[in-house]
Amino acid sequence: xxxxxxxxxxxxxxxxxxxxxxxxxxxxxxxxxxxxxxxxxxxxxxxxxxxxxxxxxxxxxxxxxxxxxxxxxxxxxxxxxxxxxxxxxxxxxxxxxxxxxxxxxxxxxxxxxxxxxxxxxxxxxxxxxxxxxxxxxxxxxxxxxxxxxxxxxxxxxxxxxxxxxxxxxxxxxxxxxxxxxxxxxxxxxxxxxxxxxxxxxxxxxxxxxxxxxxxxxxxxxxxxxxxxxxxxxxxxxxxxxxxxxxxxxxxxxxxxxxxxxxxxxxxxxxxxxxxxxxxxxxxxxxxxxxxxxxxxxxxxxxxxxxxxxxxxxxxxxxxxxxxxxxxxxxxxxxxxxxxxxxxxxxxxxxxxxxxxxxxxxxxxxxxxxxxxxxxxxxxxxxxxxxxxxxxxxxxxxxxxxxxxxxxxxxxxxxxxxxxxxxxxxxxx
Amino acid sequence: xxxxxxxxxxxxxxxxxxxxxxxxxxxxxxxxxxxxxxxxxxxxxxxxxxxxxxxxxxxxxxxxxxxxxxxxxxxxxxxxxxxxxxxxxxxxxxxxxxxxxxxxxxxxxxxxxxxxxxxxxxxxxxxxxxxxxxxxxxxxxxxxxxxxxxxxxxxxxxxxxxxxxxxxxxx
Amino acid sequence: xxxxxxxxxxxxxxxxxxxxxxxxxxxxxxxxxxxxxxxxxxxxxxxxxxxxxxxxxxxxxxxxxxxxxxxxxxxxxxxxxxxxxxxxxxxxxxxxxxxxxxxxxxxxxxxxxxxxxxxxxxxxxxxxxxxxxxxxxxxxxxxxxxxxxxxxxxxxxxxxxxxxxxxxxxxxxxxxxxxxxxxxxxxxxxxxxxxxxxxxxxxxxxxxxxxxxxxxxxxxxxxxxxxxxxxxxxxxxxxxxxxxxxxxxxxxxxxxxxxxxxxxxxxxxxxxxxxxxxxxxxxxxxxxxxxxxxxxxxxxxxxxxxxxxxxxxxxxxxxxxxxxxxxxxxxxxxxxx
Numbered sequence: 019x020x021x022x023x024x025x026x027x028x029x030x031x032x033x034x035x036x037x038x039x040x041x042x043x044x045x046x047x048x049x050x051x052x053x054x055x056x057x058x059x060x061x062x063x064x065x066x067x068x069x070x071x072x073x074x075x076x077x078x079x080x081x082x083x084x085x086x087x088x089x090x091x092x093x094x095x096x097x098x099x100x101x102x103x104x105x106x107x108x109x110x111x112x113x114x115x116x117x118x119x120x121x122x123x124x125x126x127x128x129x130x131x132x133x134x135x136x137x138x139x140x141x142x143x144x145x146x147x148x149x150x151x152x153x154x155x156x157x158x159x160x161x162x163x164x165x166x167x168x169x170x171x172x173x174x175x176x177x178x179x180x181x182x183x184x185x186x187x188x189x190x191x192x193x194x195x196x197x198x199x200x201x202x203x204x205x206x207x208x209x210x211x212x213x214x215x216x217x218x219x220x221x222x223x224x225x226x227x228x229x230x231x232x233x234x235x236x237x238x239x240x241x242x243x244x245x246x247x248x249x250x251x252x253x254x255x256x257x258x259x260x261x262x263x264x265x266x267x268x269x270x271x272x273x274x275x276x277x278x279x280x281x282x283x284x285x286x287x288x289x290x291x292x293x294x295x296x297x298x299x300x301x302x303x304x305x306x307x308x309x310x311x312x313x314x315x316x317x318x319x320x321x322x323x324x325x326x327x328x329x330x331x332x333x334x335x336x337x338x339x340x341x342x343x344x345x346x347x348x349x350x351x352x353x354x355x356x357x358x359x360x361x362x363x364x365x366x367x368x369x370x371x372x373x374x375x376x377x378x379x380x381x382x383x384x385x386x387x388x389x390x391x392x393x394x395x396x397x398x399x400x401x402x403x404x405x406x407x408x409x410x411x412x413x414x415x416x417x418x419x420x421x422x423x424x425x426x427x428x429x430x431x432x433x434x435x436x437x438x439x440x441x442x443x444x445x446x
Numbered sequence: 447x448x449x450x451x452x453x454x455x456x457x458x459x460x461x462x463x464x465x466x467x468x469x470x471x472x473x474x475x476x477x478x479x480x481x482x483x484x485x486x487x488x489x490x491x492x493x494x495x496x497x498x499x500x501x502x503x504x505x506x507x508x509x510x511x512x513x514x515x516x517x518x519x520x521x522x523x524x525x526x527x528x529x530x531x532x533x534x535x536x537x538x539x540x541x542x543x544x545x546x547x548x549x550x551x552x553x554x555x556x557x558x559x560x561x562x563x564x565x566x567x568x569x570x571x572x573x574x575x576x577x578x579x580x581x582x583x584x585x586x587x588x589x590x591x592x593x594x595x596x597x598x599x600x601x602x603x604x605x606x607x608x609x610x611x612x613x614x615x616x617x
Numbered sequence: 618x619x620x621x622x623x624x625x626x627x628x629x630x631x632x633x634x635x636x637x638x639x640x641x642x643x644x645x646x647x648x649x650x651x652x653x654x655x656x657x658x659x660x661x662x663x664x665x666x667x668x669x670x671x672x673x674x675x676x677x678x679x680x681x682x683x684x685x686x687x688x689x690x691x692x693x694x695x696x697x698x699x700x701x702x703x704x705x706x707x708x709x710x711x712x713x714x715x716x717x718x719x720x721x722x723x724x725x726x727x728x729x730x731x732x733x734x735x736x737x738x739x740x741x742x743x744x745x746x747x748x749x750x751x752x753x754x755x756x757x758x759x760x761x762x763x764x765x766x767x768x769x770x771x772x773x774x775x776x777x778x779x780x781x782x783x784x785x786x787x788x789x790x791x792x793x794x795x796x797x798x799x800x801x802x803x804x805x806x807x808x809x810x811x812x813x814x815x816x817x818x819x820x821x822x823x824x825x826x827x828x829x830x831x832x833x834x835x836x837x838x839x840x841x842x843x844x845x846x847x848x849x850x851x852x853x854x855x856x857x858x859x860x861x862x863x864x865x866x867x868x869x870x871x872x873x874x875x876x877x878x879x880x881x882x883x884x885x886x887x888x889x890x891x892x893x894x895x896x897x898x899x900x901x902x903x904x905x906x907x908x909x910x911x912x913x914x915x916x917x918x919x920x921x922x923x924x925x926x927x928x929x930x931x932x933x934x935x936x937x938x939x940x941x942x943x944x945x946x947x948x949x950x951x952x953x954x
Contacts, residue, residue, distance in 0.1 A: 215829075217831045217834040220831045220835055221805065221835060222743055223764075223765055223768070223805055224744075224766070226830065292628075292747070293743075293744030293751075295748075338748065339721070339743075339744055339748045339764075342742055506659065509659070509673050510671060514937075515941055516945060518635070518937075519656070519673070519937075521635075522655075523656055524659060525659040526662055526663075533667075559666050559667065559668035560666050
C-alpha cells in the first residue's frame, strides 16, 4: 500500500481554523504534503483518489488511549488498538502508562515504541508514569523516560499518596519542562463510588462520586501548579465547575490545559439508568448541566482537546453486576461520529471539533501544530460526513466490543487515514 | 340440536333434581359452594329456593387450573370465600356449564384443601357433554349438544339469562 | 442530550404488559401494583385454609439465590414458593467466591441447565438481578429479593398491602419514611410504590448524611426535623439503622440518633391519631423505635409477616405466568438456547 506520490481530489479541507469553500486537490509526496490544486493536478502521481463530498482534515491526535500493551493481550494490544485508532481517523495516539507492567522505566517505553514501529500503522507516543508503579509514592525516572521517548507524564487513574508527593512531582517535572497530565480526583471523596452522585444514583442506589471529588482536586492541582510553575494538563474533566475553575486559572496565567472524553460530551448520568455496564466510566458520566458546561469549555477553547479515553476490555470484564465491572468504554473508532452528531445537533461547530482533535492536542504535546500546509507530514484523515456505518461486531477493530452506540447507523465514516503519507486505514 | 329451555325452566329442573338427590341421600343441611362467577349466582338462587339459612361459599379456582402452562394466571383472581368448615359436610358444588370437567376437578381439589367433606354433589345448569375427565354431574338443568360454532354462556346476575352465541355471526 | 444508554423499560414486562421478572417497581404502573395487591389478597385467604397450598407452580423449580445471607427473607420466599407447590432449592452463595462476574454467570448458567424456572436473587450489588435477567438467563423468571441499595420490591409491596388493609386505599395519605434512606433499598422501593399508588405526600425524615443527593427527584419532601415531619401523618415507616453507620462519620452516636430520629410515643402523638407505625424489621429497640411504640396499638409490625408471604406468592405466580406465556410464544422453537 505504499505509493510515493498520491493526489486526493474533490475534498474540502477542514482544520481547526476553518473549512475551505471550494473543493481541493492535494498532493502527497514522500510522506509530506507537497502541494495543492494546480500544483497537485499538474503532477504525474502513482495513485489518485477521487473523494467527492469528503472532508480532509489533519489526522486526529488522541491524548488518552489505552493500548493494553504490554499486557496479557486479553483486552487488546498495540496491533489491534492502533488499527482501531487508524479506523477512527487518528494518526497519533498517546498510550497511557497503566499497562502491565507499568510504563515507569525506559525499558517499557522502548518496548512500546519498538512494538509500535513494527505493528502500528499510526504514531504511538508513550506517556510515562509520573510515580513508580503508579503507586503515588515515589517519583519515576522522568528524565530517563523522556529520553526513551515519553512525551508527558501521568498517573493514569491512580492517586497520589498525598499533596506533598504531588507537589514534589510537579516541581521535578517543571525542572525539565515536562507536562504532567493528571486526572483530578479526590480519592477520599470518590471512595467506593462509580457513578455520578445525583438523580440516577439516588434512584438506583449506586455508590456515588460527588462533583466535589473532582472540583476539590482541581482546586488543589491548580494551586500547586501555580506555585510550582509546572505545565499542568487536566485529563478528562467531567464537571462544569471544573471548566470554570480552569478558565479562571488560565485567565490568571496559570500554565494549565485540559481535555474531555468525547463520551462526556454525548452522554449523561442517564446512560446508567438501565444498569448498563458499558457506561461505567471513570470519571463518571455526569449531569446534563455538566455536559453543557463541558461543551461550552470546548467551544471556548478552555478545554483544548477531546480525547477518546479508549479503554478496551474483554467481554468478561463488563459482564457482571454494574459495581463489579471494569470502568471504560471502547471509543476510539466512534469519536468522530459522536463529534459529528454534536455538530449535527448544533452543539459544536465542525471546526471546533476538528480543532479539539488536531491542533488542540498537538499544542498540549508542544508539537508543531497539526495543519494542512505544504511541507507538513501527511498525517491525514479523509472522512465522508454523510456516509454512515455500524459499530457492531465485525465493524469494530478494537478487542473491546463495548462500544457506546451499537446497533445504529453512525454518521461520518473515515474513508482513509494516512500516516506520514502511508495508508493507515483501510489495511488489507 | 334441542332447543334451549328458559332460565326459569332450567332453574326449576335443577331445583327439583337437587331436592330429589338430597332426599335420596338424607341430606338436610347441605353446604352450597358456587364456582365463580356463574356458579355463585346459581348457588345463591338454589339457597333461596331450598330455604337454606347458611350463606353460600364462593370458589375462585384460578390457583388450581391445569392450564397455567398455556395461559398463565388469571389476572382478575379473587379470594375464595367459604363461610363454613367443609370438614365432614355434605357439599353441593354448583356451576353454570360443565364441558371438559377440568373446572370441576380443580374445584374439588380446592375444596379438599379446606378440609375433607363427607360428600360432594355436583349440580350444573347445562351439561355440554364434551367430557375429558371421568366427572359427571349429579343434577343437570338441561343437556345440550352444540355444534362447533356455538357457545353457551350464563349472563347475570340481574336478569339471569343463558345466551347461545354463534361464533360465525360474531365474526 | 443526544443519546441514552440502552434502558429497556420492558425488561420485566411481556409484550402484553404482563410481569415476567420482578426487578424493580420503576416502570410498573398503578394498575400493575394494584393487581399485585389484589392477587396477594387472594393468597392471604389461601393462608387461612387447613391446607395452605395451591398447585399453581407444581413441577416448577424455584432457586433461592442468596449472595447475601438473610434467613428471614429467604424463609418467606421459601414458604411462598412451597405454598405454590414449587420445588425449592436454597443456595447461599459466598459472595467472595463469586466476586468475579464470569463465575457468577457460570454459576447461573449451570443452575439454568438444571431446568430452573425462577431465581429469587439477593445480592449486595445494585442491579445484579437486572444483570442476570438481561444478560445471563433471560428465560428464567428473576425475582429481586433485595439488591444493594437499589430495590427491595417485594418488601415495599407487602408494606403497601399493610397500608391498604389499614387505610382502605392510598388517596390522600401522608406517609413518612424515617432513618437511613441513603443505604436503604426498602426506602427507594417504598417511595416509588407510594408515588405510583397515588398518596398525597411522601416525606423522608433523616439527617443529611443519611440522605442521597437529589432524593427529591424520586418524589418526596425532605424533613430534617422529625417533630415537624410527623405532623398530619397517616403512616410512619421506620427504617432499620445498621449499627456500623457510626463508622465513616455518618452519625455521631446511636443515642443522638435515637434522641433526634427515634420514634417514641411523644413524637407519634404529633401524627394523626390513627397513624400506623411500620418497620421492615428486625427492629433495633431503643435505636429507631421505643418498645412501647413498637408493641403499641398503632404498630402493625407483626401483621407485615403474613402479608410478606402473600405478596411473594402473588409476585412469583404472576412472573411465572408471564414467563410461561413468553415460552408458549417461543414454541415450537426450543426456549432455552
